[in-house]
Amino acid sequence: MARIVFNQGRCTGCRACEGACKQENNLPVGVRWRVVTHNLQGQYPDLKKIYQSSACSHCGKPKCSEACPSGAIKKQVENGIVLVDEAKCNGCGECIKACPFGVMAFDKEKQKAGKCTLCINRLNHGLGPACVVNCLALALEFKG
Amino acid sequence: MKVDMKYGGRLCKVIPTCCNACGGQTGVLAHVVDGKVVKLEPNSENPIGVANTYEEFITEKPRGARMCPKGLSAVKQLYDPGRLTKPLRRKGEKGWQELTWEEALDLAAEKLEKIRDVHGPETLLWFSEDHSFTHIQQDFCRAYGTPNYMNHANLCDVARKAGYKLTLGDERPIADIARAKYILSFGWNPLAATKWAYLPAAFIKALEAGAKLVVVDPVFTATAAKAAEWVPIRPGTDGAMALAMGHVIVQEGLYDQEFVDNWSTGFDRYKEFVADKTPGWAEDITGVPAETIVRLARELAGTKPAVVDTWSGVSHYSNGTEATRAIAMLLGLTGQIDGPGMMLLPERVQPKHRAPLAEWPKITAPRVDGLGTKYPFAHKSGVYVEAREAMLTGEPYQPRAAVFVFQNFVMSMPNIEKTIKALRKMDFVMVVDPYLSETALEADLVAFPSISLRQPVVEPPEGVRPEYELVMALARKLGLPGFDMSYESLLDAELRGSAALGLEEVKALPGGVWNQGPTKYYKYREKGFATSSGKFEFYSLKMKEAGFPPLPETAGLKPQGPAGYPLAIINWKCMEHTHSRTHNNPWLMEMEGSNPLFMHPWTAEELGLQDGDLILVESPYARKEAIVKVTQEIHPGAVGMTHGFGHWGLGKVARNRGTAVNHFYEGKADKLSGQAIIKEGWVRVSKREGQNGQDSL
Numbered sequence: 001m002a003r004i005v006f007n008q009g010r011c012t013g014c015r016a017c018e019g020a021c022k023q024e025n026n027l028p029v030g031v032r033w034r035v036v037t038h039n040l041q042g043q044y045p046d047l048k049k050i051y052q053s054s055a056c057s058h059c060g061k062p063k064c065s066e067a068c069p070s071g072a073i074k075k076q077v078e079n080g081i082v083l084v085d086e087a088k089c090n091g092c093g094e095c096i097k098a099c100p101f102g103v104m105a106f107d108k109e110k111q112k113a114g115k116c117t118l119c120i121n122r123l124n125h126g127l128g129p130a131c132v133v134n135c136l137a138l139a140l141e142f143k144g
Numbered sequence: 145m146k147v148d149m150k151y152g153g154r155l156c157k158v159i160p161t162c163c164n165a166c167g168g169q170t171g172v173l174a175h176v177v178d179g180k181v182v183k184l185e186p187n188s189e190n191p192i193g194v195a196n197t198y199e200e201f202i203t204e205k206p207r208g209a210r211m212c213p214k215g216l217s218a219v220k221q222l223y224d225p226g227r228l229t230k231p232l233r234r235k236g237e238k239g240w241q242e243l244t245w246e247e248a249l250d251l252a253a254e255k256l257e258k259i260r261d262v263h264g265p266e267t268l269l270w271f272s273e274d275h276s277f278t279h280i281q282q283d284f285c286r287a288y289g290t291p292n293y294m295n296h297a298n299l300c301d302v303a304r305k306a307g308y309k310l311t312l313g314d315e316r317p318i319a320d321i322a323r324a325k326y327i328l329s330f331g332w333n334p335l336a337a338t339k340w341a342y343l344p345a346a347f348i349k350a351l352e353a354g355a356k357l358v359v360v361d362p363v364f365t366a367t368a369a370k371a372a373e374w375v376p377i378r379p380g381t382d383g384a385m386a387l388a389m390g391h392v393i394v395q396e397g398l399y400d401q402e403f404v405d406n407w408s409t410g411f412d413r414y415k416e417f418v419a420d421k422t423p424g425w426a427e428d429i430t431g432v433p434a435e436t437i438v439r440l441a442r443e444l445a446g447t448k449p450a451v452v453d454t455w456s457g458v459s460h461y462s463n464g465t466e467a468t469r470a471i472a473m474l475l476g477l478t479g480q481i482d483g484p485g486m487m488l489l490p491e492r493v494q495p496k497h498r499a500p501l502a503e504w505p506k507i508t509a510p511r512v513d514g515l516g517t518k519y520p521f522a523h524k525s526g527v528y529v530e531a532r533e534a535m536l537t538g539e540p541y542q543p544r545a546a547v548f549v550f551q552n553f554v555m556s557m558p559n560i561e562k563t564i565k566a567l568r569k570m571d572f573v574m575v576v577d578p579y580l581s582e583t584a585l586e587a588d589l590v591a592f593p594s595i596s597l598r599q600p601v602v603e604p605p606e607g608v609r610p611e612y613e614l615v616m617a618l619a620r621k622l623g624l625p626g627f628d629m630s631y632e633s634l635l636d637a638e639l640r641g642s643a644a645l646g647l648e649e650v651k652a653l654p655g656g657v658w659n660q661g662p663t664k665y666y667k668y669r670e671k672g673f674a675t676s677s678g679k680f681e682f683y684s685l686k687m688k689e690a691g692f693p694p695l696p697e698t699a700g701l702k703p704q705g706p707a708g709y710p711l712a713i714i715n716w717k718c719m720e721h722t723h724s725r726t727h728n729n730p731w732l733m734e735m736e737g738s739n740p741l742f743m744h745p746w747t748a749e750e751l752g753l754q755d756g757d758l759i760l761v762e763s764p765y766a767r768k769e770a771i772v773k774v775t776q777e778i779h780p781g782a783v784g785m786t787h788g789f790g791h792w793g794l795g796k797v798a799r800n801r802g803t804a805v806n807h808f809y810e811g812k813a814d815k816l817s818g819q820a821i822i823k824e825g826w827v828r829v830s831k832r833e834g835q836n837g838q839d840s841l
Contacts, residue, residue, distance in 0.1 A: 019216030049369035136344035
């Protein structure tokens, strides 16, 4: 099943993935389908910074889909990609509460939920997801 | 041309160009639909997003090129509703009058003509971004008759340039990170100040092949976060640490005898000079334990190939050139120059700038900024702080007009108040900028260039022109000879003079990129080093002739602040922003929207401060509010913040976000290179109780 694998050891926290996602999906401010966070560990001067680039994992049994009362979220049979059908989304926000990874976004203007599509449009044309293509540290990898 | 999937089957033109979101000029492919740029994709034919040596480029190219968040957000700047769309003329204290393009040119020509005729052409000072179209701007200055053309480099890496030039004869050596086995960085943060998009992947490649990365820096930078070892150091003392490492390498006989004997000069004097620069001596200055210095010196000398490099974190201090020399000497001692995995001395093919025309005036006036005289090792980019002194003092003569192209002089120069005072002494200030920047707010005339992309890919908005068109049109208005051609024909001649290919031929190459071919190594073995002796110089006769110590004596100075200001204040770059000019981009501000003052928990405890407190930061030059971030990511003796925030101009997204760090500095220059001293300052910090707002200060 198609997915993006994150290599934490490589990530330098540069946020190219975030920028690529914003640009590819032309997302407004406040809507982030991919977010880089970090966690500082250790005691001065032996510090460690662990970066995390997070987006939808396209789960095997997506909780968001189970929680959606309007049947707007479906896992595609052919490739395993979990997609939100904006036309069906009623903006209730149940999917946001249900997602165990906190990666479901909400567009307040449109009153619609949204998230990573794995750049399905690009995949259909033989291109990698925008975040993977632009990852400066080669930390994101697409597995088809 | 192709039909792209995302745009409903509409025709999508794909045009190779270079990103201008920073100076790195990463190769990009602009996707244009119905005359609008819809997105930028990386251009794999352009090595900047892939690798910095030919071999690495060929190996890595199948993985594709990459872009950074600034370039990926550049469309937001291109179509920023906050961009200016009409030239503006100052009207009264705060008002602006909109002008047509012709009216703006007429006004600029009238002012510059009058200033030239009454006060002399040398009273015009011209400041430019270094990755804008600089040759045509230099031509304008030459044709007008002023020697005072300057550009951004003086605020960037000219101390690094001078330090490397004096030792290994190259102003911009480039480390072959990907193949190094040991990487020692002094104050260089390439994983956030990512000048070239290939850098992060090169580091990852080296680390996964087993290289050890050691980062010496007062801040736990993004680069330090990937290092095996972060060595926090007192700001401005890196030179002392480098000298002590040299001491260990010499004393223990760990240096590269063959390189030192055959390719260097002055080693015996250096050996004598570092004899008392013991690790204990350096510990006192730097705060780095002596045993750490000894261990790192042994590791460096015992691992090959190795890279030692430094950038702004060292060079933005009063001893920047000397500290860079001391660091460069570690490369000489270990012989790690111009081989794979070492510090490379690149072969450069530059566009050929046309020679001055016979019709242009002979320029006899001296430069206003002491380039080459007061500052013997200054770069051609000028000495910004001396230019500002001249504006204020009238010495050596009074400048009357200043033009700024893509330069936010007010925000970029150390000591903001002083810069504003200097600009207010000018008879005429013209700013060429897409925004009402803080410098534009001090201008008499503001005109707007196109932004973000190098090769034009779409028509600029109404009222907007590329800066080269503006400069050429202004030259023609003034009747200056040599500007009656298209800009493309000038570019074509520049290319033919160097790569022997014209503009159209380059555009026709895959990805619009000409590549000069395999990287050559150890070039010094055939042609020597480009220093005065032709060798790597531990001892510099040039320095001696200029009246300075021939060995890097001031590299080991311990910086001292004025009484009452106990904390060193430093600043750095973040990945999401370029200088002070991307801060009206809503996507980038969403990623990184402010710049709290970093403070070590030990220091915060002493001062009774907690994370997130509103604080007052005071230096001898300014008192400003900030928010404190209490974090172990900084040396206890220093505080610091990201440069570029704290706007009161630019646009509504940018305004009132964070604090402008350049308020706090004195604003001097390094005596050798003329580098503006942007990171050496001192402050005291206290909790700000009960009040809010900068206005009350």
